[in-house]
Amino acid sequence: MASYSVTHLETGETFNRRYTLVNKHLKRESDWQHTTGTEIEAFHRQLLDYGETALHDLPEIANDLGFKHVFLKDESTRFGLPSFKILGASWALHKTLCRQLKLDPGQTTLAALKERLGAVRVKPRLVTCTEGNWGRAVSRMAKYYDVQATIYVPGFMNDYTRDLIRGEGADLRVLEDGSYDDTIAAVQGDARESGALMLMDTSWDGYEEVPRWVTDGYSTMLHEVDRQVASKTGGQLPNLAIATVGVGSWAHSVVKHYKAASCDNKIVTVEPAAAPSLKESLHCGKITPVVTEETIMNGACCGTTSKIAWPILRDGVDVALVVTDRESHECVQDLQARSVNAGPCGAATLAALQKLCRESVLVEEERRDVCVVLFSTEGMREYDTSHL
Structure with missing residues (x-):
């Protein structure tokens, strides 16, 4: 065989x-x-x-x-x-932002959350990594809520896919010699240093709640x-x-x-x-x-x-x-x-x-x-x- x-x-x-x-x-x-x-x-x-x-x-x-x-x-x-990635990204982001703003996600509509975010003096920044579809989905939702998204991608991603993510308004950062696992480390470092909100569909020790929301989505x-x-x-x-x-x-x-x-x-x-x-x-x-x-x-x-x-x-x-x-x-x-x-x-x-x-x-x-x-x-x- x-x-x-x-x-x-x-x-x-x-x-x-x-x-x-x-x-x-x-x-x-x-x-x-x-x-x-x-x-x-x-x-x-x-x-x-x-x-x-x-x-x-x-x-x-x-x-x-x-x-x-x-x-x-x-x-x-x-x-x-x-x-399909936007199903998980949208639900996880909704719950993440509602928690940040101390809102009940089950009682808060998209429109209400967007309005509340518009009144916040300092809006949160999202950070994640992707090999394509996840990053574009996160970027699409970030654009809807008018918040900034930083997306780390591995070097092997082609220009076509990179441009799709940029087209959603994201800040795309390419690790030219990096693998997907390298982009995970970059996201962790960014969030640790800047306080940005991680929105990841993978989990590790100490980071489990958001990926569980993704799965539920x-x-x-x-x-x-x-x-x-x-x-x-x-x-x-x-x-x-x-x-x-x-x-x-x-x-x-x-x-x-x-x-x-x-x-x-x-x-x-x-x-x-x-x-x-x-x-x-x-x-x-x-x-x-x-x-x-x-x-x-x-x-x-x-x-x-x-x-x-x-x-x-x-x-x-x-x-x-x-x-x-x-x-x-x-x-x-x-x-x-x-x-x-x-x-x-x-x-x-x-x-x-x-x-x-x-x-x-x-x-x-x-x-x-x-x-x-x-x-x-x-x-x-x-x-x-x-x-x-």
């Missing part, structure tokens, strides 16, 4: 791993807490351009692979952005999916969900949602072979930072799994796998041919489903009654294919 190599950041040791891992840490029974999402959905309905994003039915793919249903949740148009999309799938299947809900992993906040939300519904639901995570931080952590049984390389799936190019996401992912992910840039790119093309607008991180979920079947992780008999939902977390964007 084909393999890839991964290097541990802290020790420099390199290991060869198979592309697919059945998680030996999975807990069959656990006290999964379900996020109801009522308050959060009500908040999101206040945002400009609110609307449910499309759910695509892919019957040909379901038939070819032997599944009952395969659906793809298309986040390419969420609030006018090409990504993603629940809006999950409740949308359940309603949409049920309407198309006559009531059947997804029992196999595939999610891309970066730092882990999105996958954290997916695991909580579907495992709370039923411990028999299966969760599959997918990462680029250039940055398999969660999968390597599952191999080792603890958070294990890895050396990252460039990938077209740059929104998932993260070397360290979020602290609050780790125990949820460790206990709730059934299968973790990685895909190559070529596999992701081919699925981008496949989905585009089906009029589905998916970028490399989004199309990686289809590549993962194909690999599950190709490597017989799910044998044919197990697929017949399975309703699959693939989460395409970003729309099409520019990326370099010269190395494929």
Whole structure:
């Protein structure tokens, strides 16, 4: 079976791993807490351009692979952005600013918060880091509230993505030789020295509350999916969900949602072979930072799994796998041919489903009654294919 190599950041040791891992840490029974999402959905309905994003039915793919249903949740148009990240960014920022101003987030509308901020003598400055979509989402919300956002980005980010973030009015700071993990350190230093408010979707010791709000914010999309799938299947809900992993906040939300519904639901995570931080952590049984390389799936190019996401992912992910840039790119093309607008991180979920079947992780008999939902977390964007 084909393999890839991964290097541990802290020790420099390199290991060869198979592309697919059945998680030996999975807990069959656990006290999964379900996020109801009522308050959060009500908040999101206040945002400009609110609307449910499309759910695509892919019957040909379901038939070819032997599944009952395969659906793809298309986040390419969420609030006018090409990504779902604004769901988590908007909710976390709302709660952060309300806390700063001593307001009740459940009783404070966006308009009321904006008006209150307008009367503040010294407005807060936000600071975060990104590989693209998160930074643009934070910048969009900062522009709405008329507060300054400083966004640190790694050097491998292309000019197109940099310009999108700048176009939202953010102060973009590029670490030319830096990785994503280096940008995290830069954010920590900035906040420590300046007193800026960190708005991060990853966590570490002492910084856990805001990333938890980010995870909660993603629940809006999950409740949308359940309603949409049920309407198309006559009531059947997804029992196999595939999610891309970066730092882990999105996958954290997916695991909580579907495992709370039923411990028999299966969760599959997918990462680029250039940055398999969660999968390597599952191999080792603890958070294990890895050396990252460039990938077209740059929104998932993260070397360290979020602290609050780790125990949820460790206990709730059934299968973790990685895909190559070529596999992701081919699925981008496949989905585009089906009029589905998916970028490399989004199309990686289809590549993962194909690999599950190709490597017989799910044998044919197990697929017949399975309703699959693939989460395409970003729309099409520019990326370099010269190395494929």
